[in-house]
Amino acid sequence: MSAIPSGQIAWEAQEVAPARPSRLARASRQLARNKLVLVGSTIALLFILIGLFAPLLAPYDYEKQNLLAPLKPPLTAGHLLGTDSVGRDTLSRLVYGIRISLLVGFGVTLVSLVVGTAFGLLAGYYRGWVDAVISGLVEFTWGFPLILIAVVLVGALGPGLTGAVLAIGLINWAGFARIVRGEVLSLREREFVQAAQALGVGDLEIMLRHLLPNVLAPALVMGSYYVALAIIVEAGLSFIGLGAQPPLPSLGTMIAEGRNYLLKSHWMATIPGLAIVLLVLGLNLLGDGLRDVLDPRLRDE
Amino acid sequence: MLAYLARRGGRMLLILLLSSIAIFYSLRFAPGDPVGVVLNPLALKEVRDAYRERLGLNQPIYLQYVVYISNMARGNLGVSLVNGTPMLELLAKYGTNSLILGLAAVLVSYLIGIPLGVIAAAKRNTWIDQLATGVGILGMGIPNFWLALLLVYLFSFQLKLLPSAGCCSLQHLIMPTIVLAAEGTAVTMRMMRSSMLEHLRQDFVRTLRAAGLPEWQVVGVHVFRNALIPVISLAGLRLGWLIGYTLIVETVFNWPGVGYLLVDSVLRRDYPVAQFFSLLLVTVVVLANWLADVMYGLVDPRIRAA
Numbered sequence: 001m002s003a004i005p006s007g008q009i010a011w012e013a014q015e016v017a018p019a020r021p022s023r024l025a026r027a028s029r030q031l032a033r034n035k036l037v038l039v040g041s042t043i044a045l046l047f048i049l050i051g052l053f054a055p056l057l058a059p060y061d062y063e064k065q066n067l068l069a070p071l072k073p074p075l076t077a078g079h080l081l082g083t084d085s086v087g088r089d090t091l092s093r094l095v096y097g098i099r100i101s102l103l104v105g106f107g108v109t110l111v112s113l114v115v116g117t118a119f120g121l122l123a124g125y126y127r128g129w130v131d132a133v134i135s136g137l138v139e140f141t142w143g144f145p146l147i148l149i150a151v152v153l154v155g156a157l158g159p160g161l162t163g164a165v166l167a168i169g170l171i172n173w174a175g176f177a178r179i180v181r182g183e184v185l186s187l188r189e190r191e192f193v194q195a196a197q198a199l200g201v202g203d204l205e206i207m208l209r210h211l212l213p214n215v216l217a218p219a220l221v222m223g224s225y226y227v228a229l230a231i232i233v234e235a236g237l238s239f240i241g242l243g244a245q246p247p248l249p250s251l252g253t254m255i256a257e258g259r260n261y262l263l264k265s266h267w268m269a270t271i272p273g274l275a276i277v278l279l280v281l282g283l284n285l286l287g288d289g290l291r292d293v294l295d296p297r298l299r300d301e
Numbered sequence: 302m303l304a305y306l307a308r309r310g311g312r313m314l315l316i317l318l319l320s321s322i323a324i325f326y327s328l329r330f331a332p333g334d335p336v337g338v339v340l341n342p343l344a345l346k347e348v349r350d351a352y353r354e355r356l357g358l359n360q361p362i363y364l365q366y367v368v369y370i371s372n373m374a375r376g377n378l379g380v381s382l383v384n385g386t387p388m389l390e391l392l393a394k395y396g397t398n399s400l401i402l403g404l405a406a407v408l409v410s411y412l413i414g415i416p417l418g419v420i421a422a423a424k425r426n427t428w429i430d431q432l433a434t435g436v437g438i439l440g441m442g443i444p445n446f447w448l449a450l451l452l453v454y455l456f457s458f459q460l461k462l463l464p465s466a467g468c469c470s471l472q473h474l475i476m477p478t479i480v481l482a483a484e485g486t487a488v489t490m491r492m493m494r495s496s497m498l499e500h501l502r503q504d505f506v507r508t509l510r511a512a513g514l515p516e517w518q519v520v521g522v523h524v525f526r527n528a529l530i531p532v533i534s535l536a537g538l539r540l541g542w543l544i545g546y547t548l549i550v551e552t553v554f555n556w557p558g559v560g561y562l563l564v565d566s567v568l569r570r571d572y573p574v575a576q577f578f579s580l581l582l583v584t585v586v587v588l589a590n591w592l593a594d595v596m597y598g599l600v601d602p603r604i605r606a607a
Contacts, residue, residue, distance in 0.1 A: 263458050269447070
């Protein structure tokens with residue numbers, strides 16, 4: 001029996017093993033990802049600034065009608081983005097619309113984040129019947145279409161932003177609760193939690209000081225996706241007439257008003273729509289980036 | 302196994318009961334008077350009071366709820382306040398339209414989403430993958446009502462190929478289906494892609510390759526079949542979102558389906574219709590979620606133990 005030189009085996013083994021991407025390839029891929037994040041965050045930040053400074057940016061009062069100058073196209077003198085059917089300046093309405101969308105999106109998501117995280121912490125930490133009740137609630141709301149609930153709530157509360165906001169808030173908390181609960185379930189077995197418990201640290205303090213910071217990262221990742229979702233849903237509801245009511249310039253309402261003038265003056269609908277698409281895109285990219293940075297496990301490798 | 306089904310089933314019934322109460326109460330508390338929908342606003346007070354009596358609106362709410370449920374159990378589902386059409390007739394007429402649209406959209410999302418996902422996974426990180434992922438992101442980001450208007454502008458106004466709204470020919474069906482399927486296609490594609498990627502990492506793939514199977518067979522048949530399972534079993538959960546989007550798409554295109562009817566009845570304060578169809582849609586969603594749960598439990602025994 002001739003001895004097989006180990007070098008030969010190693011060489012042959014290398015032939016069969018799949019080729020690993022070079023380190024340069026992996027690094028550049030990571031950079032490309034981060035470029036997306038940069039773009040996304042810039043877009044999102046831009047929109048946030050627009051929303052914040054809307055009163056300063058809007059050249060006209062968004063409610064002010066000017067029946068002598070209806071349906072002006074963009075780049076007309078005095079109206080950068082044109083006017084709508086009753087002469088209201090599109091640019092002014094756009095920046096205020098962005099403001100409303102952002103307010104609703106972030107506001108609702110903040111509330112759902114707080115409520116959902118609280119419930120997730122409680123359910124994951126205490127387990128037992130607390131967990132059973134909360135998980136039951138979460139599963140109940142998990143599969144529910146936002147829009148359906150919103151329509152029913154608007155049926156109850158009357159048209160207006162209140163119904164939309166309530167509906168979105170009532171559903172979205174479940175997503176946060178789910179994620180936070182999962183994280184807490186895995187974290188509570190770790191040594192630092194058991195150490196704290198052994199030292200006699202109170203439950204509330206454990207949850208707030210030790211668990212919460214670790215849990216916040218994935219919750220924030222979800223948060224940016226949820227803001228985007230809230231914005232789309234609010235726009236959709238306003239579009240079908242169940243959300244913000246005229247003259248409030250929600251982006252959805254603007255698109256609905258522009259619908260009747262699609263043939264000749266399509267910018268009334270196109271411009272707010274583009275705004276929504278860009279904003280949502282920015283937020284989604286931001287979410288992807290946050291996910292890559294904060295929790296590489298979730299990355300699609 | 303049976304215990305699992307029974308547990309989930311009991312839970313589902315509880316949810317349905319709670320939902321029906323919630324829907325009933327919330328609509329009853331709504332501002333605006335159902336009597337005002339039917340009668341002339343200038344009608345005499347006595348007439349309005351008599352009508353309220355007749356509609357049973359003077360009784361305490363829980364009694365109204367009981368009456369409503371017992372009526373439903375007996376098959377008396379009520380009539381529309383607007384034109385007196387009985388519920389079942391409305392359901393038959395509008396329900397079939399919604400079914401047609403829904404099925405078309407589901408078909409499109411799977412027929413396009415699944416192959417795209419497979420291709421994107423197989424040709425990972427090439428331009429095909431980037432394109433597919435980009436389309437996916439776009440599909441999830443574009444508000445569907447805006448996409449609807451874009452398509453209407455393009456195909457109805459500029460190219461004059463398709464009608465912009467209404468029912469019921471094939472041409473009328475095309476654009477609503479595309480819009481409704483957009484989000485579903487994007488999600489299906491992304492799920493299929495990540496499922497494929499996950500399964501491509503498994504050992505049996507290496508074994509099959511070593512055994513000499515051609516690559517397209519390894520990926521296209523064996524990995525595909527395994528990767529398909531989670532995508533399909535999540536179909537039930539997607540139904541809820543589909544119903545939600547149907548509300549908007551039908552309203553935009555004036556497609557006379559259940560979604561359109563629901564939105565219209567809420568706007569018009571036609572309470573019996575709003576209530577019945579809300580309840581119906583919620584029931585469908587709950588049932589679909591339950592079915593998805595059960596299917597997932599069937600496919601993956603680990604879930605059942607939970």
